[in-house]
Amino acid sequence: xxxxxxxxxxxxxxxxxxxxLPMFISNNxxxxxxxxxxxxxxxxxxxxxxxxxxxxxxxxxxxxxxMGAYTSSLLATRLGINPWIxxxxxxxxxxxxxxxxxxxxxxVSGVYLALTTIGFSEIVRILMTNLTGLTGGALGVTGIPxxxxxxxxxxxxKEIYYLYLVIAIILIFNAYRIVNSxxxxxxxxxxxxxxxxxxxxxxxxxxKILAFTLAAVYATVAGSxxxxxxxxxxxxxxxxxxxxxxxVMLVIGGIGSVPGNVLGAILVTLVPELLRFMxxxxxxxxxxxxxxxxxxxxxxxxxxxxxxxxEEKAGKGAQANGR
Amino acid sequence: MQVFVQLLIxxxxxxxxxxxxxxxxxxxxxxxxxxxxxxDKFILFGAYMFAGTYVLGLGLPPVLAILFAVLTMFLFxxxxxxxxxxxxxxxxxxxxxxxxxxxxxxxxxxxxxLIWGPxxxxxxxxxxxxxxxxxxxxxxxxxxxxxxxxxxTAGLQVFFKTTKTGKAMRCVSENKTAASLMGINVPMNIxxxxxxxxxxxxxxGILVIPIFNVxxxxxxxxxxxxxASGVIGGFGYLPGAIVxxxxxxxxxxxxxxxxxxxxxxxxxxxxxxxxxxxxxSGILGNKR
Numbered sequence: 195x196x197x198x199x200x201x202x203x204x205x206x207x208x209x210x211x212x213x214x215l216p217m218f219i220s221n222n223x224x225x226x227x228x229x230x231x232x233x234x235x236x237x238x239x240x241x242x243x244x245x246x247x248x249x250x251x252x253x254x255x256x257x258x259x260x261m262g263a264y265t266s267s268l269l270a271t272r273l274g275i276n277p278w279i280x281x282x283x284x285x286x287x288x289x290x291x292x293x294x295x296x297x298x299x300x301x302v303s304g305v306y307l308a309l310t311t312i313g314f315s316e317i318v319r320i321l322m323t324n325l326t327g328l329t330g331g332a333l334g335v336t337g338i339p340x341x342x343x344x345x346x347x348x349x350x351x352k353e354i355y356y357l358y359l360v361i362a363i364i365l366i367f368n369a370y371r372i373v374n375s376x377x378x379x380x381x382x383x384x385x386x387x388x389x390x391x392x393x394x395x396x397x398x399x400x401x402k403i404l405a406f407t408l409a410a411v412y413a414t415v416a417g418s419x420x421x422x423x424x425x426x427x428x429x430x431x432x433x434x435x436x437x438x439x440x441x442v443m444l445v446i447g448g449i450g451s452v453p454g455n456v457l458g459a460i461l462v463t464l465v466p467e468l469l470r471f472m473x474x475x476x477x478x479x480x481x482x483x484x485x486x487x488x489x490x491x492x493x494x495x496x497x498x499x500x501x502x503x504x505e506e507k508a509g510k511g512a513q514a515n516g517r
Numbered sequence: 518m519q520v521f522v523q524l525l526i527x528x529x530x531x532x533x534x535x536x537x538x539x540x541x542x543x544x545x546x547x548x549x550x551x552x553x554x555x556x557d558k559f560i561l562f563g564a565y566m567f568a569g570t571y572v573l574g575l576g577l578p579p580v581l582a583i584l585f586a587v588l589t590m591f592l593f594x595x596x597x598x599x600x601x602x603x604x605x606x607x608x609x610x611x612x613x614x615x616x617x618x619x620x621x622x623x624x625x626x627x628x629x630x631l632i633w634g635p636x637x638x639x640x641x642x643x644x645x646x647x648x649x650x651x652x653x654x655x656x657x658x659x660x661x662x663x664x665x666x667x668x669x670t671a672g673l674q675v676f677f678k679t680t681k682t683g684k685a686m687r688c689v690s691e692n693k694t695a696a697s698l699m700g701i702n703v704p705m706n707i708x709x710x711x712x713x714x715x716x717x718x719x720x721x722g723i724l725v726i727p728i729f730n731v732x733x734x735x736x737x738x739x740x741x742x743x744x745a746s747g748v749i750g751g752f753g754y755l756p757g758a759i760v761x762x763x764x765x766x767x768x769x770x771x772x773x774x775x776x777x778x779x780x781x782x783x784x785x786x787x788x789x790x791x792x793x794x795x796x797x798s799g800i801l802g803n804k805r
Binding site for chain 1: 605617
């Protein structure tokens with residue numbers, strides 16, 4: 195794998211900044227936001243595999259995330275299982291969902307797939323609200339234990355931040371490797387030209403299911419991390435709005451690029467907080483800003499940095515196609 | 518027996534609402550190739566415009582208020598066509614279009630919250646009460662829904678088959694290049710289609726006021742179920758949306774007799790997924 199020096203430097207600087215920053219922050223709410231950013235980064239990096247690279251519209255993130263959160267928290271609270279094992283169980287749930295949602299994506303695509311995933315997510319939400327015996331219904335699950343290592347419980351926000359930072363860095367690095375591997379190129383090719391992919395001897399079915407599984411596993415892991423961090427979950431928040439938020443992060447940051455995903459997750463989580471001084475109007479202003487971004491900068495923030503290179507390439511490609 | 522008839526009428530009335538939702542987004546889908554994910558907010562906007570501004574705010578009689586609400590929504594549709602839908606339909610993948618319409622919906626719901634406030638309200642004397650046919654009791658709202666919706670669907674069919682504008686709209690949805698070569702102003706035509714869709718949305722919003730009250734979440738479920746009804750009947754095909762909608766309404770109301778009624782909302786999504794997997798083209802979708 196070729197890593198050029200500047201991007202490696204930027205990555206190291208970003209990690210160092212992320213590690214140092216909490217030392218200067220004593221406000222618990224700000225730390226809470228930073229943990230939320232880490233969790234969102236994990237989800238968006240995962241969503242990038244299926245929606246960003248493979249081009250399959252997934253609007254079911256809320257359903258997948260809450261399945262992860264519920265799997266993990268129910269095992270921990272009802273059966274008293276160690277949170278780490280619950281996390282592994284959440285990964286297993288991610289596999290199952292990925293396979294299950296990947297299968298329809300073989301038959302339907304585009305808008306149909308978006309509707310299928312919305313349907314899945316709504317079914318999950320309705321079941322979680324109404325299967326009161328299993329999930330606690332609208333009141334949710336309370337008293338979810340935090341993670342612990344060798345008897346040390348991660349309870350303060352600062353400790354949790356560092357633990358999740360390590361997990362997030364591993365997952366981001368992993369995603370970066372996958373995006374720049376044979377798999378990543380196959381994902382991109384499925385988006386650009388499925389017929390050519392098939393002619394090239396790559397099995398589209400397995401590639402799509404793989405992308406879905408990766409996305410689902412990342413989302414369920416994030417769900418599990420979230421549940422063990424806040425200690426309380428209920429189903430009411432996980433509606434279509436919630437899923438859409440992650441696609442917005444993906445688009446704002448830059449589709450297909452892992453650094454872009456990270457940037458998008460940070461911006462979309464923090465900018466609304468910066469706009470809070472507008473009180474009642476902050477969400478309206480933020481929505482208008484995002485709309486302008488989508489119309490005028492559809493390739494996201496990263497296209498500002500490497501815009502020229504991309505445009506040149508795209509221009510050549512278009513000429514070669516005779517357009 | 519009378520329970521059966523009453524349930525059937527309720528089911529058909531809800532089915533007609535889903536059918537209209539199906540029609541409203543199918544119009545935009547056919548004209549621009551975009552799925553309008555903000556359509557439930559259009560419905561919401563229509564309802565608030567009618568109830569909040571024209572009836573409670575200005576104190577107009579309902580007939581005049583309906584007229585004004587429909588007119589305002591038509592203009593709103595045309596403006597949003599030029600500002601949002603036309604730029605979005607030029608972008609490369611439909612991912613951006615999905616996000617664009619979704620965010621339009623967010624902006625609309627925030628505006629609604631800021632303009633009319635977050636508290637739910639209702640109109641007391643609007644389509645309340647019930648009518649007796651022998652031993653069968655039918656609520657006035659359901660009856661009006663059935664009548665108005667049948668008139669709209671019939672009217673739209675006539676409009677598309679006989680008028681010049683309607684024919685031009687069908688032409689644009691078939692082939693935009695050919696349409697513009699035949700001298701049809703395509704952007705104008707698309708804007709008109711979206712305006713028409715906004716009118717249908719406003720009508721839905723006004724009709725469901727007696728059933729759901731006027732509140733910020735009033736249309737999110739019917740919006741999603743409208744998507745389901747379109748897929749079940751045959752996506753992108755107007756008669757399909759009608760058949761799918763009515764089927765969904767009736768299945769839902771009788772299904773809730775068999776399963777606990779809290780799972781009623783699940784039923785339409787389960788049907789949606791089954792249809793997508795088994796017969797993605799829908800019941801009437803043998804055109805494609």
